[in-house]
Amino acid sequence: MVQPLLFRVCPYYTEEKEKGASTMINEKVAVLLNQQINAEFYSAYLYLDFYNFYVEQGLDGFANWYQVQAQEERDHAMLMMQYMQNNDLKVTLEAIEKPNLKLSENMDPLREGLKHEKYVTELIHNIYDAAYSAKDFRTMQFLDWFVKEQGEEETNANDLIKKMELFGSDPKSLYMLDNELAARTYAAPSLVL
Template identity: 65%
Template sequence: MLHKEVARLLNEQINKELYSAYLYLEISNYYQEKNLAGFQNWYFVQAQEERDHAMLFMTYLQNNSESVTLDTIKAPNTSFSDLKDPLNAAMAHEQYVTKLINNIYDAAFQEKDYRTMQFLDWFIKEQGEEEKNADDLCKKYDLFGSDAKGLYLLDAELGARVYTAPSLVL
């Protein structure tokens, strides 16, 4: 049985991950409206990943005989003034999610909940990748975004991203 505080934080993380999916769907829609199908695709795939992260947290709680409580997911409150704004918003959001995961890990550590810590190890590694990807996108946009040909090629590169289900074994 999980410690109550650890279970509460894990349960909250389900909704945070679902919010992340909503945010990335909003960014995907923004780029669709700007006729950047590659950017749209990249964030659509990102939304799928975040949804899967929520499912992993849910399954972990269920596998540990904990109840899952789904809460309201607020619509993202965003307005973007240029093509770079969503990239910056995604970077800031990934840094926020990293802090959330670290807080859960810290709570598990305080309770000597090694099983949950091991489960969270995958998410800690994943967040490192998520932050690097977000940072790389910002940097690539800074390099190529002001040049129409460069933006076209970057959009084509992002359009090649395909969804891959997470490989975490529960």
């Protein structure tokens, strides 16, 4: 039997390495990715709760903003699922916990949203750190998009709080801000896996 060219050219390449090459994702990284899938679905669920709150308040623009957020979070979970499946990793979906926040003022979902985005950023960073420690460069490259996305998510949440603090107490300004948020549309992420 003729050895493949790689065996002849690279003395460090062995048949054992070739056999183990199919699973390149570290086990700890795979567990964290699976947990993140469930966390992203929870995020979508949380933002749908915020959507419902604003519908009840008659602030359809704010409701729209969080409905779009929920779609984004769902797609983040789907991207991670696809990444795991593309790498022959089993995805386990867990029960999604019911959001348990007391929302009474228009500012409450905005503050809770920023707090939640900071938490999700921490989760993404933990996966990235585990991938880095395992020299899982493929997952690190995949997560680069999510790291950037989380920066944008935190900025958007913070900007929305600032606008609400500036304009939320004036009915006319609140109406204009609500109309601005009503114009937001959903754009699916274009991440190549």
